[in-house]
Amino acid sequence: MLSAFANALPASPALRLACAAVTAAVIAGCAATPPGTTAAARPAEATKVDTGKPHWQRVHLGAGAGYDFPVYANHRLDGDLSRIREVVFVQHGLQRNGDDYYAAGAALLKASGRNPGEVLLIAPNFPGTPDQGKGFDGMPQWSVQGWMSGENAVDARFPVSSLQLLDDLLALVTDKARLPQVSKVTVAGHSGGAQIVHRYAVLNNVDERIRARGIDLRYVVANPSSYLYFTPVRPAGPDGKSFAPYDKTACPDYDKYRYGMQDIVPYAQGASGLSLYRRYIGRQVTYLAGTEDNDPNHRVLDKACGAEAEGPTRLQRARGYLRYERYLATPGQVSRHQAYEVVGVGHDQARMFGSQCGARAVFGMAESANPDGAACRAPQL
Template sequence: MKKWLLVVLFTCATSQAAEHGVKELSSGRLLLKSGEIAVGISPAPEKIERVLILIHGRLRNAQTYLQSGEHAAELAGQSATTLVIAPQFLNETDVAVHPVADTVLRWQGNEWMAGGESTAPFRLSSYAALDEIIARLGDRQQFPQVKQIVIAGHSGGAQMVQRYAVLGHAQSGLDAAGVQVRYVIANPSSYAYFDERRPVAFSHAGCPDFNRWKYGLTDLPAYAEGQTATQLQESYLKREIVYLLGQQDIDPNHPALDKSCEARAQGPYRLARGRFYFDYLKRLQPQGLNQQLIEVPGVGHNGDGMFTSPEGQKALFGP
């Protein structure tokens, strides 16, 4: 563990000047081949059998998600064997406000959600950064007892997790080590479809980008090079994925809801969009879909409420 993780400690002050940047920088750093990524990380248990990777949303508030993950593990009785990691995909605005070493990766705006490349210190897809983190967790010398990696996100983070599940490169090392990978996608604003079918009628002429990435498979990022649409669909349908939907996430005017025509073609609000997408997948896989949709009663667009609910605990830590 110590060979991989370098923890850099400093004071994280929240200032008024940071209103357009992230409020809190995570103090941890994960060393990657192309620089290092900011990260929040829980105290490592003696026996790490599961690693929960939680992806923040547009606010890039990794520490908030770290706390939610730790709380969910505690409620589920899994703290003794679960390591929680919350990567922080900083952007250029954050770096302009907070002092950050030149070696720390940063992206432009929200491009990290869709697999965009970092702006410094090297060009690296956010998905490639996740690849490196996940591959390292399958290293039996550093993590000899890991049996499961859970990659989860809420809202904007769920958008990233869903798209990463579409494009993510094969991890042969994990397969060889017998490490199970699960994706938990909670309340995203939209999904990546594999063809031009959409559940809501719309004007193709008035919404010409409805099938462009990140809503469809046209104009994929460089990270996806060499993968065909058929291969991506086949790979996605084989992944272990849980769609976690809040039954009260039904506000079509929610301030953080994607209201573009591309997103509206997927449904009026997040709960409907998630239900429509799951039905769409079942049509793609009529012989039976090896994925789950779990709804959380009484919870709307609230990451902590979703992950700490009994249903959220089942999605994150269940068999």
């Protein structure tokens, strides 16, 4: 179904990109998720009727006994990956619908004109405790919210955090014995996926080692509900352009992780807020914020007081965090962060990643080749 749709798109690569981005997620949501198999890095068995849905693969990760984990990918991960030059991760949101995110990413990849034989597209799918019956037996499972912030899996048999899992996935795709030509890895997330990608970009200890090996590692953070603050201040004043400690009588736990540094997850214990900031500012991060993602009552917006301390909407929280990075900056400090507002787009991962700046950040597509993607502008700070 998806390939038939893509073949019917207009001949213009830019128009194909815009159309595919908007439609892929709708197509991807139409059929049931197929069951998996038990072999490492082997695609799940196909159902007898071809629904057009992607089929997840079981990959084996980690040291020692390790653990299995489900991903969607455009190449067999137990096959020949020697031609892969670039890896793109697209991380699902709160609904743990990796199939939808994979389908939208695959449509964007096809429309971009990139050679799919050289690009490995992976959509990790964190199994949640409500996901019984989806074939994820014998794998780590996380609480509905826990995977987004880096908590450990709930099953004591698998003492692995979701952040460690991303370490293990990066180890898999940067293994030069299996992917000798890989030179770029992009980790992109939208909504809940952007929450874990942002926190991973801040907290992981592998970034500099990977880049020292000549692999360009980048992160794309689009429309998260909240951000990780390094100090106890939050946006303050009528315009949110100053910073001060938040009122603890209104929210006693506003500076606890996942919003601040207190009681941080075991994966990052011992880390210092300002030292993390100094390291993070040198990592390659692109922020994307939809100008229409401005509903303070959006159904999946984090409305906990720790999130509300960052602002009432995703757009305002994004602007506040960008101001905060400037607030923390010291003279002469070089930031490798980029930020864009996607004009006219709300909480829509396909249109965010299909925008001019989104397609460039995720798939390296020149804006001139994507004139029909949503326009982008500098953040209105």
